[in-house]
Amino acid sequence: MLMEEKFYGIDEEQEDQxxxxxxxxxxxxxxxxxxxxxxxxxxxxxxxxxKIFVFGSSEIDLxxxxxxxxxxxxxxxxxxxxxxxxxxxxxxEYSLDNDTWYSLKSAFYxxxxxxxxxxxxxxxxxxxxxxQTETLSTKTVKEKLIDTNRMKAxxxxxxxxxxxxxxxxxxxxNVLSYNYRTLVEYGEEERRKIAEEFxxx
Amino acid sequence: MTDQESTNETNSSETSxxxxxxxxxxxxxxxxxxxxxKYSKSLRKKEVVGVIETENDRKRxxxxxxxxxxxxxxxxxxxxxxxxxxxGELREASYLEQMFLLEQRLKNFGQFxxxxxxxxxxxxxxxxxxxxxIDFEAKTELIVxxxxxxxxxxxxxNQDILRVFESTFLSYGDIMNYEKGxxxxxxxxxxxxxxxxxxxxxxxxEILSKMISExxxxxxxxxxxxxxxxxxxYEEVKGISSSVLLSPKKN
Numbered sequence: 001m002l003m004e005e006k007f008y009g010i011d012e013e014q015e016d017q018x019x020x021x022x023x024x025x026x027x028x029x030x031x032x033x034x035x036x037x038x039x040x041x042x043x044x045x046x047x048x049x050x051k052i053f054v055f056g057s058s059e060i061d062l063x064x065x066x067x068x069x070x071x072x073x074x075x076x077x078x079x080x081x082x083x084x085x086x087x088x089x090x091x092x093e094y095s096l097d098n099d100t101w102y103s104l105k106s107a108f109y110x111x112x113x114x115x116x117x118x119x120x121x122x123x124x125x126x127x128x129x130x131x132q133t134e135t136l137s138t139k140t141v142k143e144k145l146i147d148t149n150r151m152k153a154x155x156x157x158x159x160x161x162x163x164x165x166x167x168x169x170x171x172x173x174n175v176l177s178y179n180y181r182t183l184v185e186y187g188e189e190e191r192r193k194i195a196e197e198f199x200x201x
Numbered sequence: 202m203t204d205q206e207s208t209n210e211t212n213s214s215e216t217s218x219x220x221x222x223x224x225x226x227x228x229x230x231x232x233x234x235x236x237x238x239k240y241s242k243s244l245r246k247k248e249v250v251g252v253i254e255t256e257n258d259r260k261r262x263x264x265x266x267x268x269x270x271x272x273x274x275x276x277x278x279x280x281x282x283x284x285x286x287x288x289g290e291l292r293e294a295s296y297l298e299q300m301f302l303l304e305q306r307l308k309n310f311g312q313f314x315x316x317x318x319x320x321x322x323x324x325x326x327x328x329x330x331x332x333x334x335i336d337f338e339a340k341t342e343l344i345v346x347x348x349x350x351x352x353x354x355x356x357x358x359n360q361d362i363l364r365v366f367e368s369t370f371l372s373y374g375d376i377m378n379y380e381k382g383x384x385x386x387x388x389x390x391x392x393x394x395x396x397x398x399x400x401x402x403x404x405x406x407e408i409l410s411k412m413i414s415e416x417x418x419x420x421x422x423x424x425x426x427x428x429x430x431x432x433x434x435y436e437e438v439k440g441i442s443s444s445v446l447l448s449p450k451k452n
Contacts, residue, residue, distance in 0.1 A: 105322055186319075
């Protein structure tokens, strides 16, 4: 039975809640190292959410798990960012259904899951989305790749399905748009360069 | 003609020459400037200017250095020549690219996209860590299907769980009646979950669930109480949606 919960009598409830742990005074170096280990574990995980892959952890889950207040959590993540930088990793923030998510990104190199044909389809989508102002339909991508005998129809369909599942693109009523992962893995400059290369082919 | 007059004439011819040179130098600088802009723009956009066009442009400014006076003008001249060189390189690269087969160009494009990717770092595989309580173990009873007595005993033991519900088919009118009854029972009243379980039958609970999902009635949780009200503006209530499981006592 669905219903809405209104926050009445929050003050009374707060008394029963466990005390919020404050950082940095309340946390020792040993505890911090333990926390960093756990953060690495959770931020390098892959999950399936609404049939697409998501990486890392949402801010709300981290808050619930650590019982920190928001400022403390962000402070700890800032410190963790400096810690993983030495390992050639970056902590990235991305937005998913209005929630902030944190995950790890390679600063130099990490093997990608995508095949060459999937990179071609993704590059085509980036090239088209960066250059045209109107919405991009699946038909346009297919026209670009199939009608010129560059790829087979089933190949493009397969690639689009995998790119959607992997969180690179969103398909809504055959209109394609970027999903969080393209924006995380390809910066503005990279997308511009891909669009330039796309123009050549 | 006096000496004075002759000197004046020489001066005026010199002045007109200087003026002419300065006009010419102005035109040359203008040409240099426009060509420099044209080539830098084309290079930025990676647009190839044809060989003949470049050669004509080069001829137009080949003698420009004679008329250049200031350092600023010389700098524009050198920038233009650099543009010519870069355009030559771009043209060669583009010719070489065109020699590739379409498939090869596509493959190279795929490689470029792959190289530009700064991939998310993650570990693959299913979680191997236990996160449920170790004390909890689902108890299962094994029954040998041949042993009829044991099956009978099992059914008797779990009679409450195994009870078969009779399917109730409700007409539209029945549903309307139930909905009307529920409005009368619940509207603008507060109930504890336990009281509600005593008050409602299984069918009524199902209908209530349907009414809530259709937004015919609104329920707000206030501490232990559930407050029922007529459907209003959902935006005005800020909170989180949650579910309440009711186990009605009445059939």
